Amino acid sequence: xxxxxxxxxxxxxxxxxxxxxxxxxxxxxxxxxxxxxxxxxxxxxxxxxxxxxxxxxxxxxxxxxxxxxxxxxxxxxxxxxxxxxxxxxxxxxxxxxxxxxxxxxxxxxxxxxxxxxxxxxxxxxxxxxxxxxxxxxxxxxxxxxxxxxxxxxxxxxxxxxxxxxxxxxxxxxxxxxxxxxxxxxxxxxxxxxxxxxxxxxxxxxxxxxxxxxxxxxxxxxxxxxxxxxxxxxxxxxxxxxxxxxxxxxxxxxxxxxxxxxxxxxxxxxxxxxxxxxxxxxxxxxxxxxxxxxxxxxxxxxxxxxxxxxxxxxxxxxxxxxxxxxxxxxxxxxxxxxxxxxxxxxxxxxxxxxxxxxxxxxxxxxxxxxxxxxxxxxxxxxxxxxxxxxxxxxxxxxxxxxxxxxxxxxxxxxxxxxxxxxxxxxxxxxxxxxxxxxxxxxxxxxxxxxxxxxxxxxxxxxxxxxxxxxxxxxxxxxx
RNA sequence: GGUCCCAUCGUCUAAUGGUUAGGACAUCACCCUUUCACGGUGGCAAUAUGGGUUCGAGUCCCGUUGGGAUCACCA
Numbered sequence: 170x171x172x173x174x175x176x177x178x179x180x181x182x183x184x185x186x187x188x189x190x191x192x193x194x195x196x197x198x199x200x201x202x203x204x205x206x207x208x209x210x211x212x213x214x215x216x217x218x219x220x221x222x223x224x225x226x227x228x229x230x231x232x233x234x235x236x237x238x239x240x241x242x243x244x245x246x247x248x249x250x251x252x253x254x255x256x257x258x259x260x261x262x263x264x265x266x267x268x269x270x271x272x273x274x275x276x277x278x279x280x281x282x283x284x285x286x287x288x289x290x291x292x293x294x295x296x297x298x299x300x301x302x303x304x305x306x307x308x309x310x311x312x313x314x315x316x317x318x319x320x321x322x323x324x325x326x327x328x329x330x331x332x333x334x335x336x337x338x339x340x341x342x343x344x345x346x347x348x349x350x351x352x353x354x355x356x357x358x359x360x361x362x363x364x365x366x367x368x369x370x371x372x373x374x375x376x377x378x379x380x381x382x383x384x385x386x387x388x389x390x391x392x393x394x395x396x397x398x399x400x401x402x403x404x405x406x407x408x409x410x411x412x413x414x415x416x417x418x419x420x421x422x423x424x425x426x427x428x429x430x431x432x433x434x435x436x437x438x439x440x441x442x443x444x445x446x447x448x449x450x451x452x453x454x455x456x457x458x459x460x461x462x463x464x465x466x467x468x469x470x471x472x473x474x475x476x477x478x479x480x481x482x483x484x485x486x487x488x489x490x491x492x493x494x495x496x497x498x499x500x501x502x503x504x505x506x507x508x509x510x511x512x513x514x515x516x517x518x519x520x521x522x523x524x525x526x527x528x529x530x531x532x533x534x535x536x537x538x539x540x541x542x543x544x545x546x547x548x549x550x551x552x553x554x555x556x557x558x559x560x561x562x563x564x565x566x567x568x569x570x571x572x573x574x575x576x577x578x579x580x581x582x583x584x585x586x587x588x589x590x591x592x593x594x595x596x597x598x599x600x601x602x603x604x605x606x607x608x609x610x611x612x613x614x615x616x617x618x619x620x621x622x623x624x625x626x627x628x629x630x631x632x633x634x635x636x637x638x639x640x641x642x643x644x645x646x647x
Numbered sequence: 648g649g650u651c652c653c654a655u656c657g658u659c660u661a662a663u664g665g666u667u668a669g670g671a672c673a674u675c676a677c678c679c680u681u682u683c684a685c686g687g688u689g690g691c692a693a694u695a696u697g698g699g700u701u702c703g704a705g706u707c708c709c710g711u712u713g714g715g716a717u718c719a720c721c722a
Binding site for chain 2: 177178179211213214216217275279296320322338341342343344346347348349351352354355356357359361362365366380381382383384385386387407409410412415416418444447448450451453454455457474475476477478479481483486487488490494525527528529530556558559589592593603604606607608610611612615617618619620621623625626
């Protein structure tokens with residue numbers, strides 16, 4: 170049997186990191202076995218539908234290179250791939266399930282949701298007994314034909330213990346009396362997840378169902394449906410949750426948890442993908458940096474971890490820094506360019522700026538802070554020229570800058586090597602330490618204690634005119 | 648509350664029943680150096696707890712504690 174997995178998100182907002190990780194594992198299971206990865210949109214809850222959410226799903230998967238073999242946009246042999254377009258299919262199977270004794274029609278009014286009422290907690294734990302279970306199928310169908318609103322509820326007629334196997338969690342036992350006779354087909358004619366996922370996964374010939382472990386306890390219900398239809402259940406791969414901290418799952422309200430926000434903050438999609446792959450999985454080697462293609466080769470779902478993993482932005486930052494450093498100078502420059510907006514109109518050497526920034530930033534957004542002084546020289550205090558290690562102070566700095574100014578004015582080849590050699594010579598000729606020239610120059614050019622790059626690197630970025638200007642400004646202060 | 652699941656450094660994790668419990672991030676120190684960063688070297692740091700089984704337990708079993716999930720006409 171061919172390996173076929175599906176990513177089945179509901180279009181209710183943006184792509185959350187946990188969702189993306191599930192999608193990744195589904196993709197990897199398919200590709201590691203030469204199988205197909207299917208995209209299916211689960212939009213059976215019209216109330217929660219968010220305009221544009223489907224588009225975000227498409228864009229995100231494409232952006233990280235997880236291309237699907239079948240889906241709403243490209244079709245396939247098992248379509249349609251949007252659940253709201255499969256309404257007739259679910260209705261057909263729901264009625265069939267009733268005929269097979271796996272479900273019954275129910276005419277009860279909507280149960281009010283009072284689960285937040287703590288005083289009624291004990292009462293809330295009493296299982297719902299559906300009086301409609303006693304209505305004969307013939308009578309129920311008569312009422313339906315008369316236009317009476319109805320739902321289809323699952324029958325849990327079995328007793329004893331259900332056992333099923335999960336790739337991650339092993340054998341799981343759950344008693345049948347723990348199971349609810351839940352709604353399968355809603356009064357609007359659309360199915361609930363509990364029904365749609367079974368019908369679709371079977372019809373689409375999904376071999377491995379990958380989903381969050383919150384579905385473990387309802388899996389026996391799905392197996393019952395498979396059983397009643399005479400279908401073979403898929404291989405189950407329940408994955409642990411991604412947590413924001415020890416107590417909270419990643420929430421959609423937290424912007425950091427969304428893929429698009431991370432990318433907007435200057436995280437590279439490849440780094441994000443790499444990081445989440447390792448959240449709850451590792452290949453058993455010490456390799457940590459993986460491309461999607463490498464993951465396809467070594468992924469094994471048996472190595473998935475059972476316990477939840479906390480999303481640690483600090484490690485993602487480090488990993489993002491690795492990816493940034495691995496970029497070619499050109500690639501980095503292209504990515505950095507949009508972040509140089511504040512430098513527009515200046516005649517700066519942006520290539521030089523990029524090369525100095527590349528090993529220094531972990532997230533592209535860091536660029537703004539690191540380049541602020543280039544757009545405008547901060548109003549610094551001359552106390553900055555004081556530095557014990559460099560053996561400088563404002564007096565030394567004044568002397569150094571007075572020496573440096575005419576030398577700099579005479580430099581024609583404005584390169585880092587040449588500037589560095591020139592200033593070094595200047596120091597030697599005046600019996601000064603390198604730092605006694607370079608440190609004051611760097612402060613004069615930046616007005617900052619720490620800068621990306623040294624004195625001559627900054628000079629190259631700023632260009633000759635701006636460099637001379639800033640040195641003169643410093644001398645005025647001193 | 649019932650049921651199910653989980654438990655190794657602060658975090659992500661490794662360890663056929665036999666290792667000084669390994670690696671990575673973070674952190675600290677030092678080296679490199681034109682400040683900072685990158686890079687390099689080293690340090691700190693964990694088997695939740697109580698019982699068993701065993702010559703030997705992070706690993707197997709039971710209890711405890713802690714955490715999570717689930718009990719919707721949401722997925």
